[in-house]
Amino acid sequence: MYQERNSSVAPGAVVWTQRWDTDAGADIRVLPDGCMDLIWTERGLLVAGPDTAAHLVPVRAGDAYAGVRFAPGTGPSVLGIAAWELRDRRVPLSELWPQRRERELAERIWGAADRTAELEAVAAGAVASARHGRIRQDRVPEAVLGGVWRRLTVREIADELALSERQLRRRCLDAFGYGPKTLDRVLRLARALDQARAGLPFAQVASLAGYADQSHLAREVRALAGISLGRLLAGDSAG
Structure with missing residues (x-):
C-alpha cells in the first residue's frame, strides 16, 4: 500500500x-x-x-x-x-x-x-x-520552473536569466538532471496524468496540458512511461 x-x-x-x-x-x-x-x-x-x-x-x-x-x-x-x-x-x-x-x-x-x-x-x-x-543557493531552478509553467521557449527562459542557451542547459543539468526541454516533457506528463485521472477526455487533456493533439499526448506517454495512457490509468504497473 x-x-x-x-x-x-x-x-x-x-x-x-x-x-x-x-x-x-x-x-x-x-x-x-x-x-x-x-x-x-x-x-x-x-x-x-x-x-x-x-x-x-x-x-x-x-x-x-x-x-x-x-x-x-x-x-x-x-x-x-x-x-x-x-x-x-x-x-x-x-x-x-x-x-x-x-x-x-x-x-x-x-x-x-x-x-x-x-x-x-x-x-x-x-x-x-x-x-x-x-552549498550555494541558486535562483535558476525556480526561474526555470516558472518559465516552463508559463510555456516559455528555452530562448525566452535564457533571456530572462541573462544566460546563453548553453549556460542555461548546463545549470539545468546540475539542478534537474536534464535540460529544459526534457524537464518540460516530464512536468507536462505529470500535468496530463493529473487531468486524465480526474476523468477528463484524452483530447481535452492533450489541449490543456499543451500537446499538439491527442496523438502527440499518446506518443509522449508511451515514450516516458513505456505503456499507453489507458493501461497506465488502469493500473498496469509492469507492462
Missing part, C-alpha cells in the same frame, strides 16, 4: 511510504517526475536520481520503503551532488556521504519507533545544513 503526505522539510517536499504484504506479481512502474528521493529500506539508505523514463522496481512480499521526495531542482543542494550525476540511477547514500555518517543515520532510523518520521528528521537536518551556506 502506498501513502504520501506533504512535508515541511523543504518547499514542495513529500514524505511517502510503500509496503507490500503480498507479492505484487509484477514490477512497480515509477514514472519520471523531475524529483530526487532520499529512501530508506531495510537494506539501508539510498538516493533515487531524476529519471528520463519509467523505472521498474522489482518487489517482494514484506518489502517496505519510506522516502522523502524533493521537488524538482531542490534535491541537489540538499544532497550535495549535481542532479545529472544521478540521472536514471539509484545509489547508496554511502556513495555520496561518508560511510560512517550513512551507517549512523541508517541505524538511527532502524531503531526509531516511527522510522518514517526519523527519515524526515534526517532530511530536515540535511536541508538545514544547506541553508546555513554549505
